[in-house]
Every structure is written in structure tokens, then in C-alpha cells.
Amino acid sequence: MDQLxxxxxxxxxxxxxxxxxxxxxxxxxxxxxxxxxxxxxxPQLIHLYSVGQLAPGPNMMMVAALGERxxxxxxxxxxxxxxxxxxxxxxxxxxxxxxxxKNWPWRTSIQLGLAPxxxxxxxxxxxxxxxxxxxxxxxxxxALIVFFATLKTKxxxxxxxxxxxxxxxxxxxx
Amino acid sequence: xxxAPVVPAPTSKKASVLDIFVTFLIIGATSFGGGVVAYxxxxxxxxxxxxxxxxxxxxxxxxxxxxxxxxxxxxxxAGNRLRGWSGALVAMLGMxxxxxxxxxxxxxxxxxxxxxxxxxxxxxxVAAAAVGLIAATWYQLGRKSVRDAxxxxxxxxxxxxxxxxxxxxxxxLLGVGAIGIFHHRPGAAKTHTIGEGKxxxxxx
Numbered sequence: 001m002d003q004l005x006x007x008x009x010x011x012x013x014x015x016x017x018x019x020x021x022x023x024x025x026x027x028x029x030x031x032x033x034x035x036x037x038x039x040x041x042x043p044q045l046i047h048l049y050s051v052g053q054l055a056p057g058p059n060m061m062m063v064a065a066l067g068e069r070x071x072x073x074x075x076x077x078x079x080x081x082x083x084x085x086x087x088x089x090x091x092x093x094x095x096x097x098x099x100x101x102k103n104w105p106w107r108t109s110i111q112l113g114l115a116p117x118x119x120x121x122x123x124x125x126x127x128x129x130x131x132x133x134x135x136x137x138x139x140x141x142x143a144l145i146v147f148f149a150t151l152k153t154k155x156x157x158x159x160x161x162x163x164x165x166x167x168x169x170x171x172x173x174x
Numbered sequence: 175x176x177x178a179p180v181v182p183a184p185t186s187k188k189a190s191v192l193d194i195f196v197t198f199l200i201i202g203a204t205s206f207g208g209g210v211v212a213y214x215x216x217x218x219x220x221x222x223x224x225x226x227x228x229x230x231x232x233x234x235x236x237x238x239x240x241x242x243x244x245x246x247x248x249x250x251x252a253g254n255r256l257r258g259w260s261g262a263l264v265a266m267l268g269m270x271x272x273x274x275x276x277x278x279x280x281x282x283x284x285x286x287x288x289x290x291x292x293x294x295x296x297x298x299x300v301a302a303a304a305v306g307l308i309a310a311t312w313y314q315l316g317r318k319s320v321r322d323a324x325x326x327x328x329x330x331x332x333x334x335x336x337x338x339x340x341x342x343x344x345x346x347l348l349g350v351g352a353i354g355i356f357h358h359r360p361g362a363a364k365t366h367t368i369g370e371g372k373x374x375x376x377x378x
Contacts (some may be wrong), residue, residue, distance in 0.1 A: 120332025168299015
């Protein structure tokens with residue numbers, strides 16, 4: 001329970017980093033959740049993050065699972081509220097004044113300027129996740145197969161993730 | 175010859191708060207495997223005809239410029255267009271509730287059974303598959319977004335700053351972002367149109 005204010009701070013802060021998608025916030029999430037607050041281990045964070053790929057709706061709803069692990073049900077509520085409400089209010093306000101911003105010349109500059117930064121942050125996030133998740137030839141092979149299957153076929157990504165679970169259960173038991 | 179009456183541009187059809195909530199709840203519960211934006215477009219533009227494609231793209235471009243996920247940003251913007259703040263609120267709630275219930279249950283189950291060897295093994299497989307999936311998504315988007323050497327340079331600098339030099343994300347976002355924005359400052363040589371900047375749109 002005494003962790004709730006810290007949960008609110010951490011997830012509200014992380015939400016501000018999600019430019020272009022949730023992956024951008026991953027390195028900072030690992031730093032705060034694992035290294036600074038010691039709420040869980042890096043493998044645990046990776047497990048919950050990965051299960052989040054199976055959830056319907058916004059792909060960063062995994063913050064609810066992190067909150068639940070840290071402080072039970074109140075933690076889940078606080079983490080999700082802190083992650084989604086501040087940026088939600090910002091979006092609402094900007095949506096209201098959008099007509100005035102429409103012809104603001106810097107708007108295009110911001111959009112074009114941030115696009116490659118967002119890609120860079122997401123690639124860095126993926127590398128950070130990969131360093132924890134790829135541990136041997138089997139996990140490396142699995143990641144490569146899913147990578148090419150996603151690029152070359154129209155298969156539903158959720159099925160690929162479930163396939164990973166089956167392969168893992170069979171081949172990765174210690 | 176009679177002139178045609180001036181027809182105002184089609185505005186959003188009236189939608190009740192309950193209707194908005196239910197529509198977004200269904201999207202929130204059925205949009206598996208990422209790409210919520212595609213589900214949103216199909217529901218809001220094609221099925222319900224609450225928005226037309228140009229409205230949808232306009233909201234998308236607001237959503238992309240702001241922090242926050244496209245799934246929730248788009249829910250708020252579309253809900254607001256349809257019914258003001260109450261529409262925005264119920265749209266966001268509908269979008270989030272199913273995933274919230276799913277992930278909270280996942281957290282509880284993980285706490286109870288996460289150390290089971292079979293579950294741990296399955297989760298290792300899930301994590302490896304997730305890396306492949308996320309890398310593929312960003313490979314596709316990255317290829318579209320590298321429009322010139324400057325963009326490639328910005329991506330490289332951002333990756334190195336975080337992975338090699340362990341700089342924190344906000345510092346990189348502000349520092350490298352400022353360079354990118356300055357490069358595309360108003361009045362600088364216009365080499366791209368904003369339309370090409372829509373690459374983020376397939377993300378949530």
C-alpha cells in the first residue's frame with residue numbers, strides 16, 4: 001500500500017515518454033521498476049510485458065499487471081490511471097484547441113522532427129527487451145521465426161505469441 | 175440554370191453516450207494483436223459512419239504528435255468529436271476496460287503460478303516471440319520513415335544514446351527531438367510533405 005504514491009509517480013512519468021508507441025518507454029520502465037524501486041526482477045518485467053502483447057486494446061495495458069504485482073488491485077488501478085489519465089487530459093485539451101494549432105507552422109516541424117526520434121527510441125526499447133528475452137539459440141531462433149513470419153505473412157500476431165508459448169513450454173523447461 | 179444549394183460538409187452523426195461506450199468497449203475487447211487503429215477505422219468510419227476518412231486522418235495526426243498511445247488518444251479525440259467530454263470519457267473507458275481486466279487477471283495469475291516451471295518456460299517463449307514481433311513492426315515502420323540521411327542519422331543517434339551511452343529516454347527525446355524539430359523548422363527547405371509523416375499511424 002505504501003508503494004501507491006510511487007506507483008502513481010512512476011507510471012504518470014512513463015506515460016509522457018510514449019511518443020510513437022509504448023516501446024519508447026521500455027528502457028526507462030526497466031530502470032525505474034527493476035533498478036530503482038526493486039518492484040520486480042527484469043525477467044518478471046519481461047514476462048508481464050510480453051503477456052501484454054496478448055491483451056486486447058491498448059498494448060501498454062500491461063502496466064495494470066505491473067501495478068497488481070506491486071500493490072494488488074489498488075496498484076493495478078493506480079498504475080493504469082496514472083499511465084492513461086494525464087496523457088488523456090493532454091490529448092483532450094489539444095483536441096479542443098486543434099483548430100487554432102492547425103496552421104501553426106511549428107506543428108509540422110514537430111511532427112516531422114519527432115518521427116525518426118520515435119523510431120530510434122522504439123528500436124532502443126526493443127534492444128533492451130531483447131537483451132533480457134534472448135538467452136540461447138532456441139529463444140533467438142523463435143524471435144527470428146516470428147520476425148520473418150510477421151514480415152512475410154498476414155498471420156495474426158497474437159497467434160505467433162501463443163505459438164511462442166507452446167514452443168517455450170515444450171523446449172525451454174529447465 | 176439553378177445553382178445547387180450549398181451543402182455543408184458532412185458532420186459527425188449524432189451518437190448517444192451509451193452507443194459510444196458500447197462501440198469502444200467492443201473495439202477494446204476484440205482488437206487483438208496490435209493495430210487498434212485499423213479496428214477503430216473500421217468501426218467509426220466504415221460501420222458507424224460517425225467520422226469520414228479525412229476526419230479520421232486529422233485525428234490521427236493529432237494523436238501521433240502527442241504522448242500517449244494511439245488507441246487511447248484516438249478514443250478521446252473521436253469521443254470528443256461525437257459528444258464532447260462525456261463522449262471522450264466513455265470512449266476511453268470502453269477502450270481500456272477489457273484490457274485492464276485481462277492484464278489485472280494476468281498479474282494475479284502470474285503472482286500465483288508464475289514460478290511454475292511450465293509457465294516460466296512458456297513465458298520465455300512468449301517473450302522471445304514478442305521481441306520478434308515488435309522488431310518486425312518497427313522494421314516496417316522504420317523503413318517507411320527513413321526518408322533521407324538525416325532521419326537515419328537521428329535514429330542511429332537515439333539508439334546509441336540509450337543503448338551504448340545509457341542516457342535516459344527524456345534526455346534523448348528532448349535533445350535529439352530538438353535537433354530533429356530544428357532541422358524541419360518552418361522555412362527550412364521543404365523536402366517532405368506531412369502526408370509522409372503518417373507512418374506512425376499503424377501503431378497504437
